[in-house]
Amino acid sequence: MTVTARLDRIPWSSYQRRVAGVLALCFAFELADINTFAYAAPALRTSLGISVREVSVITSAGFLGMFLGAAVGGRVAERFGRRRSLQAAVAWFSVFSLLNAGAFDATTLFVARIATGIGLGAMTITAITYLAELAPATQRGRLQSITLAMGLLGIPAMSFFARGVIGISPDAWRLVFIFGGLGLLPLLLIRRLPESPLWLLARGRSGDAERVVDGIEVEVAGKHTLPPVIAEPAPPEATGRPSVRTLFQGALARRTIMLMLVWTFLTTSYYGFASFAPTLLHEHGFTVTASVGYSALTTLGAVPGALLAWPVADRFGLRGPVAVFGLAFAACGLAYGLTFEPVAIVVFGLLVSALNQTLVALMYSYTPRLFPSGVRATGTGFCYGVGRVLNAVGPLVVGQIYLSLGYVPVFVFIGACGAMITLSVVLLAPARKRIDIDRDTDTGTRMQAGPARPATA
Numbered sequence: 504m505t506v507t508a509r510l511d512r513i514p515w516s517s518y519q520r521r522v523a524g525v526l527a528l529c530f531a532f533e534l535a536d537i538n539t540f541a542y543a544a545p546a547l548r549t550s551l552g553i554s555v556r557e558v559s560v561i562t563s564a565g566f567l568g569m570f571l572g573a574a575v576g577g578r579v580a581e582r583f584g585r586r587r588s589l590q591a592a593v594a595w596f597s598v599f600s601l602l603n604a605g606a607f608d609a610t611t612l613f614v615a616r617i618a619t620g621i622g623l624g625a626m627t628i629t630a631i632t633y634l635a636e637l638a639p640a641t642q643r644g645r646l647q648s649i650t651l652a653m654g655l656l657g658i659p660a661m662s663f664f665a666r667g668v669i670g671i672s673p674d675a676w677r678l679v680f681i682f683g684g685l686g687l688l689p690l691l692l693i694r695r696l697p698e699s700p701l702w703l704l705a706r707g708r709s710g711d712a713e714r715v716v717d718g719i720e721v722e723v724a725g726k727h728t729l730p731p732v733i734a735e736p737a738p739p740e741a742t743g744r745p746s747v748r749t750l751f752q753g754a755l756a757r758r759t760i761m762l763m764l765v766w767t768f769l770t771t772s773y774y775g776f777a778s779f780a781p782t783l784l785h786e787h788g789f790t791v792t793a794s795v796g797y798s799a800l801t802t803l804g805a806v807p808g809a810l811l812a813w814p815v816a817d818r819f820g821l822r823g824p825v826a827v828f829g830l831a832f833a834a835c836g837l838a839y840g841l842t843f844e845p846v847a848i849v850v851f852g853l854l855v856s857a858l859n860q861t862l863v864a865l866m867y868s869y870t871p872r873l874f875p876s877g878v879r880a881t882g883t884g885f886c887y888g889v890g891r892v893l894n895a896v897g898p899l900v901v902g903q904i905y906l907s908l909g910y911v912p913v914f915v916f917i918g919a920c921g922a923m924i925t926l927s928v929v930l931l932a933p934a935r936k937r938i939d940i941d942r943d944t945d946t947g948t949r950m951q952a953g954p955a956r957p958a959t960a
Contacts, residue, residue, distance in 0.1 A: 506700050506712045509720065511639045516723045522637050523650045525692045526630050529593050530654025532686030533626050535661035536600050537774075539683050540565060540616060542665035542798070543676040547612075550673045557609045559902030564613045566774065568620020569627075570892035576625025577632075577884020585633035585699040585880070592629055593686050593693070596622025600683030619683070624891060628884040635871035636699040636879070644816020647868040652809035655860060659806075662799035705877040750874075750882050758873045759886060761931035765825070765866060765924055766890025772920030773859040775901040775913070776836060801852030808857030812864035821869045822932040825862060826925045832858040833921025840914020862924065873933075 513519075540562060547553045553561070572592070580588040599619040606612040631647065638646045665679045697719065703712035720729060750759040815824045835858060839851040874882035904913050 506704055506709070506716055509716045510637075510700060511641070512729060513639050513719060513723055514729070515642065516726065518719055518722050519638065519642065519646055522634065522696060523646055523653065525689060525696055526634055527650045527653035528689040528692065529589070529626060529630060529686065530651060531657030531660070532683060532689075533593075533596065533623055533630075533657075534654055535657035536596060536619065536683030536686065537565070537569075537623055538658055538661060538802075539600070539603070539665075539679050540612075542662055542669070543679045546669050546673070546676040550676060551606075551608055551612075553609050553612075555906065556902055559899050561609060561612050561616055562774075563896065563899050565616040565620040565623075566770070566891050568617040569624035570620075570888045571617075572621035572624025572626075573628045573884045573888030573891055574624075575621070575884075576628045577880040577882075577888070579625070580629045580632060580880040580884075581702075581878075585629055585636065585702055586693060586696055589626065589629045589633060590690055590693050592622050592626035593690060594622075596620075596626060597684050597686035598622075600680055600686070603680035603683070604677040624888065628880060628887055631867045632871045632880045632883050633699055635868070636701040636876070637697070641817060643872065644865075644868040645813050648809055648812040648816055648864045651812075651860065651864045651867060652806050655805040655809055659799065659802040662802045666799045701876045701879075747881070747885055749878055750885060755874070755882075757931055758933070759882065761927055762866075762870055762873065762882075762886035763889045764927040764931070766870075766887050767893045768920040768923045768927065769859070769862055769866065770890045771893065771896075771900075772832070772836065772917045772924075773855075773863075775920070776839075776855055776859075776917050798852070800849045801856045804853035804855070804857035805860045808860035809864045811857065811861040812868070816865055816868050820933075821865065822928050825865055825928045825932070828858055828861050828865070829921050829924035829928070832862060832924070833918040836921055837914055837918035840911045840917070 544553075544558050544562075548555075548558070576588065576592055579591070596619050599615060599622060603612065603615040603619060606615050634647060634650060635643055661679070661682050664682055668675045668678045697715045698711070700712040700715045703709070703715065723729065749755065811828075812824075832855065835851050835854040839848065839855055842848060842851065870886060871879050871883050901913055901916065904916055
């Protein structure tokens with residue numbers, strides 16, 4: 504019996520619901536925090552006298568921090584484990600989110616957003632890798648979809664909270680950042696989750712991995728009959744410490760390049776939209792309350808959008824669904840910029856929000872699968888991180904497009920990014936419907952996260 508085969512036979516049960524629930528709570532505060540500055544920005548312009556250009560710079564600072572967090576967080580998760588790294592990342596972004604509330608000018612906000620972004624990027628990488636390794640192979644897409652969908656409830660919760668408090672006083676924007684600090688709440692729940700058995704195997708701790716799966720089977724066996732284990736030959740083990748260079752060897756190189764492109768265009772297009780929509784609407788003549796209110800309504804599309812990935816993630820593979828949803832996202836982003844009627848703004852905003860989260864759920868599901876266990880967090884963090892560091896330029900580009908060319912060209916740019924997502928997967932994504940690299944042989948790479956360690960109790 505292999506650990507992987509035993510894990511793959513686990514039926515849908517309270518185990519998956521428990522894992523999804525805890526990680527969804529982490530995602531809820533993380534996703535809320537990513538969007539806090541966008542909803543505070545219109546009020547900040549009045550309260551602290553911050554210009555549109557400074558808004559774009561501070562927004563970029565957050566994404567720069569997320570790049571650093573994704574790059575470092577992936578390596579930390581390879582070395583210290585998924586669970587401990589997740590706890591550290593959640594604690595980091597929550598504490599620094601609270602410090603955002605004490606900012607008194609553009610410079611202090613700039614520093615605070617970088618620091619917060621480091622925790623946010625590390626949390627995302629660690630969480631999606633952890634979830635991919637805890638889920639049975641045939642359930643990974645669905646589990647990522649439902650976890651993200653529940654987590655996305657944090658965005659409308661934060662946005663309507665912002666809508667309710669932003670007009671109370673000139674300094675009420677500080678309360679918006681306190682919302683992100685509530686991420687400290689799920690820390691105790693994370694402690695009750697198991698360590699990733701696949702990470703333990705990659706560290707040479709097969710005894711610990713077996714004990715983790717034993718505990719999962721005990722939890723599930725009380726209410727479900729476990730199917731027989733389908734024995735599979737253990738993959739050949741390799742030694743050595745993984746590096747970024749490994750990601751550009753053999754078939755991994757094509758996958759790495761594709762993921763870098765998709766994450767770049769996906770994050771740039773959406774956060775160019777989400778980060779600037781309230782400010783651009785306000786600049787275009789809507790009141791601060793109305794612009795924040797319209798933007799808050801569009802976030803309601805996020806949850807059904809993530810759930811849209813549920814029926815396709817484990818059935819149709821990566822290429823087809825991402826290509827189709829990428830084109831639909833591009834069309835709706837362009838349509839949003841061509842209308843100035845409140846109802847149409849909300850409808851197309853809802854669709855942009857929904858389709859983006861469909862794409863995010865699909866990419867959360869497939870990105871970790873495209874790398875072998877020993878380099879999974881490193882590869883996921885690198886590709887996601889590259890998208891984030893280039894995304895840091897995105898708000899500057901959006902701000903400059905608006906200042907130089909006007910409102911509509913901003914959304915032409917967003918639509919073009921969506922089209923590039925489709926082109927990237929059509930040209931570079933694996934054609935197979937099922938992607939599970941721990942059983943693939945076409946990469947020519949079998950990596951461990953480091954030298955084998957003896958099993959410990």
